[in-house]
Amino acid sequence: MSARLRGRRCLVTGATGGQGAAVSRRFASEGARVAVTDLSQQDVDALVLELQALGGEAVGLRADCRDEEEVAAVVELATSAFGGLDVLYNNAGVLLPDQDGPVETLERSVWDEVLAVNTTSVFLFCKHAVKHLLASAPGSVILNVGSVASYAGDAEYHAYAASKSALIGYTASLAQRYGPAGLRANLICPGFVETAMVSQWIDDVHASAPILNATALRRIGQPEEIAAYAAFLASAEASFVTGSVVTVHGGLVK
Amino acid sequence: MRVKRLSRKIAIVTGAGRGIGRAIAERFADEGATVVAANRNEQEGNAVVTHITDRGGEASFVRTDIRVPKDCERLIAETVERYGCLDILCNNAGVGLLRTVVETSLEDYAYLMDTNVRGAFLLCKHAIPGMSDRGAGSIVNLASVASYVGFERDAAYCASKGALLMLTRQLALEYAPAGIRVNAICPGFVDTPELRHYCEQQTDPEAAMAACNAAHPMGRVGRPEEIAAAAAFLASDESSFVTGASIVVDGGLLTR
Ligand SMILES: NC(=O)c1ccc[n+]([C@@H]2O[C@H](COP(=O)([O-])OP(=O)(O)OC[C@H]3O[C@@H](n4cnc5c(N)ncnc54)[C@H](O)[C@@H]3O)[C@@H](O)[C@H]2O)c1
Numbered sequence: 347m348s349a350r351l352r353g354r355r356c357l358v359t360g361a362t363g364g365q366g367a368a369v370s371r372r373f374a375s376e377g378a379r380v381a382v383t384d385l386s387q388q389d390v391d392a393l394v395l396e397l398q399a400l401g402g403e404a405v406g407l408r409a410d411c412r413d414e415e416e417v418a419a420v421v422e423l424a425t426s427a428f429g430g431l432d433v434l435y436n437n438a439g440v441l442l443p444d445q446d447g448p449v450e451t452l453e454r455s456v457w458d459e460v461l462a463v464n465t466t467s468v469f470l471f472c473k474h475a476v477k478h479l480l481a482s483a484p485g486s487v488i489l490n491v492g493s494v495a496s497y498a499g500d501a502e503y504h505a506y507a508a509s510k511s512a513l514i515g516y517t518a519s520l521a522q523r524y525g526p527a528g529l530r531a532n533l534i535c536p537g538f539v540e541t542a543m544v545s546q547w548i549d550d551v552h553a554s555a556p557i558l559n560a561t562a563l564r565r566i567g568q569p570e571e572i573a574a575y576a577a578f579l580a581s582a583e584a585s586f587v588t589g590s591v592v593t594v595h596g597g598l599v600k
Numbered sequence: 601m602r603v604k605r606l607s608r609k610i611a612i613v614t615g616a617g618r619g620i621g622r623a624i625a626e627r628f629a630d631e632g633a634t635v636v637a638a639n640r641n642e643q644e645g646n647a648v649v650t651h652i653t654d655r656g657g658e659a660s661f662v663r664t665d666i667r668v669p670k671d672c673e674r675l676i677a678e679t680v681e682r683y684g685c686l687d688i689l690c691n692n693a694g695v696g697l698l699r700t701v702v703e704t705s706l707e708d709y710a711y712l713m714d715t716n717v718r719g720a721f722l723l724c725k726h727a728i729p730g731m732s733d734r735g736a737g738s739i740v741n742l743a744s745v746a747s748y749v750g751f752e753r754d755a756a757y758c759a760s761k762g763a764l765l766m767l768t769r770q771l772a773l774e775y776a777p778a779g780i781r782v783n784a785i786c787p788g789f790v791d792t793p794e795l796r797h798y799c800e801q802q803t804d805p806e807a808a809m810a811a812c813n814a815a816h817p818m819g820r821v822g823r824p825e826e827i828a829a830a831a832a833f834l835a836s837d838e839s840s841f842v843t844g845a846s847i848v849v850d851g852g853l854l855t856r
Pocket of ligand 1: 359360361362363364365366383384385409410411412437438439440441463491492493494535536537538539540541542543544
């Protein structure tokens with residue numbers, strides 16, 4: 347593995363999830379110092395040990411990303427442990443397949459919950475991290491995780507689609523506002539990726555015909571394939587990439 | 601240690617003589633690829649090849665005018681004859697034309713479309729059967745921010761880049777089952793001889809350059825190497841789940 351992220355101070359949210367863990371590992375293996383956060387302290391601790399075993403410097407703290415005080419504590423931990431922050435990777439997200447839906451079935455409380463995790467948490471992490479990211483600009487970057495639903499919507503999961511599409515406008519706004527200072531912001535939009543989020547509603551992801559038929563490559567993506575793009579975007583390789591909506595969907599044409 | 605992401609790959613880069621194409625050819629070679637530098641101008645093409653081989657890379661030149669259908673066919677055939685196969689096709693060659701639709705002559709139009717669209721179309725046409733037989737290939741097309749938004753006095757160019765982006769999506773859909781990925785890069789303004797030349801032609805060249813810089817929220821135009829980095833990613837197996845996509849490398853230009 348090359349070391350395009352040597353010494354870069356990164357914070358990854360939703361870090362013990364499928365993509366979050368793959369991204370954290372990839373960042374660490376490219377030389378980054380990685381702070382990780384997710385809901386369970388136990389899972390966070392296990393991931394920190396794993397990242398350290400990869401030879402990287404790592405710290406972690408549990409937090410509910412809906413809670414501003416807990417978010418602030420995570421940013422504080424990361425910046426004091428590493429002396430600053432270069433990369434914020436907002437990956438925490440939920441899809442509530444049994445509760446999300448169209449107006450006929452969607453409860454207000456579910457709508458609020460999905461937007462709190464997928465959208466408001468991104469704002470909260472930015473709110474507390476931007477001053478640190480600006481301090482290490484030019485070269486620092488915010489990477490938010492959207493979805494193909496960000497721009498294509500979703501017939502089934504309306505709150506999810508709304509929560510993820512808000513990130514298009516928000517990420518573009520961050521890019522415009524902080525571009526002059528050299529802080530970049532981009533939105534990564536995965537297609538179907540083999541993680542708990544998808545397997546929770548598709549028993550056997552490999553046998554799932556509709557997904558495979560909608561995806562030109564006729565397969566589901568692997569978390570490592572998202573991580574590869576994330577590493578590129580987090581590095582100086584992507585120094586002119588900002589305000590971009592980046593798709594990694596195997597040709598999921600919607 | 602730097603990992604070489606394109607070791608043992610055979611790559612064609614069109615318009616490799618200067619600017620973005622040259623940066624891509626050099627980057628591909630740095631990543632371990634054997635590069636076929638296709639160019640209209642022989643001197644420029646040979647200079648790039650020499651530069652690459654001087655640094656220990658593998659490259660050769662094929663004189664190609666992508667407006668000439670026979671040249672397109674020959675470029676692919678030559679490459680396969682020389683190196684046995686083709687893994688990566690980077691359709692970079694393109695031309696600009698600052699004219700309104702009313703000012704654009706039929707000849708202008710044909711010149712632009714034959715270069716920017718038909719050239720890429722034909723190279724894909726001839727490259728894909730071989731890639732398909734081997735079940736692998738990556739095609740990277742240089743589209744533009746003009747694939748998404750209009751620019752003043754840029755009628756035929758905007759139309760051509762819109763077409764190239766849609767061709768990218770269509771080919772991705774068609775050939776994904778065959779193992780071929782097809783993606784586009786949409787650069788903002790990039791510091792190339794072309795851009796310099798354009799600015800110098802304006803009444804106030806410095807103001808023109810300043811305006812180009814100011815069009816991007818990052819306050820500057822891009823560097824060819826920054827486009828080449830995206831091309832290397834899309835050409836490599838690192839982007840194995842990316843197809844039918846475009847990466848906008850524009851310092852934020854399209855956000856406003
Ligand atoms: N898997 C896919 O097909 C897919 C497709 C498009 C987008 N995405 C997006 O990618 C991101 C990563 O998802 P994944 O596929 O790895 O799924 P995942 O379920 O494995 O990971 C999501 C992580 O977010 C964390 N999280 C959820 N609620 C939280 C909260 N309140 N506070 C803190 N952390 C919380 C979870 O604990 C989990 O670790 C998400 O934003 C998701 O919406 C996934």
